[in-house]
Amino acid sequence: MVITKKKPYQRFRYTEETLQEVLQLITNLITISEASRRYSIPKSTLSNKLTGKVPQKRKMGPDTVLSSEEENNLEKWILSKALLGFPMHSDEVKDSVQKLLKETERDNPFTDDRPGKKWLQLFLQRHPTITQRNTEIISKARASVAEQSIGLLSSKTT
Structure with a gap:
C-alpha cells in the first residue's frame, strides 16, 4: 500500500502586486487568455476584476468593527x-x-x-507589531536597577 501525501490547498498562487500588474498588461498589451496562461491566474478572476464584478483589491471576510x-x-x-x-x-x-x-x-x-x-x-x-507577553510585577526600585549598578555591587563584594 502506497500512501501519498496530499498537497495543501492554496487559494491564491499569486500576489496582489502581480495581479495588479497583469491587469495593467491586459488593458494595454495582451489578452485575458494569454495572461492567465503566463501568470497562472484563473481567467475568471481576471475577467471579474476587469468588468468590476468583484473589487480590484482582495479582501476576505466581513468589514472590521473599527475603521x-x-x-x-x-x-x-x-x-x-x-x-x-x-x-x-x-x-x-x-x-x-x-x-x-x-x-x-x-x-x-x-x-x-x-x-x-x-x-x-x-x-x-x-497588527503584528503588538505582541502578547506575560508580564511580571516588580517594584519600582527593582525596575530602575541598571546593568552598571549591578557590576558595581559585585566588584565591591569581591
Whole structure:
C-alpha cells in the first residue's frame, strides 16, 4: 500500500502586486487568455476584476468593527503605553474599545458593545507589531536597577 501525501490547498498562487500588474498588461498589451496562461491566474478572476464584478483589491471576510484609522490609533496607543512601562492587559484593550463603541453609538456584533477573545485575536493578527507577553510585577526600585549598578555591587563584594 502506497500512501501519498496530499498537497495543501492554496487559494491564491499569486500576489496582489502581480495581479495588479497583469491587469495593467491586459488593458494595454495582451489578452485575458494569454495572461492567465503566463501568470497562472484563473481567467475568471481576471475577467471579474476587469468588468468590476468583484473589487480590484482582495479582501476576505466581513468589514472590521473599527475603521482602519481607529485600529491604527489603538495600536499606537497600546505601543506607546508599553514604551512608557505600562503594558496593556487584554481586558484593558477590550474596555477601551467598549468605551469607544458606546460613545459613538454604532452598530456592532458584540454583546454589550464589548469585544471578545476572537476579536482581540484577529486584531493582533492585523497588527503584528503588538505582541502578547506575560508580564511580571516588580517594584519600582527593582525596575530602575541598571546593568552598571549591578557590576558595581559585585566588584565591591569581591
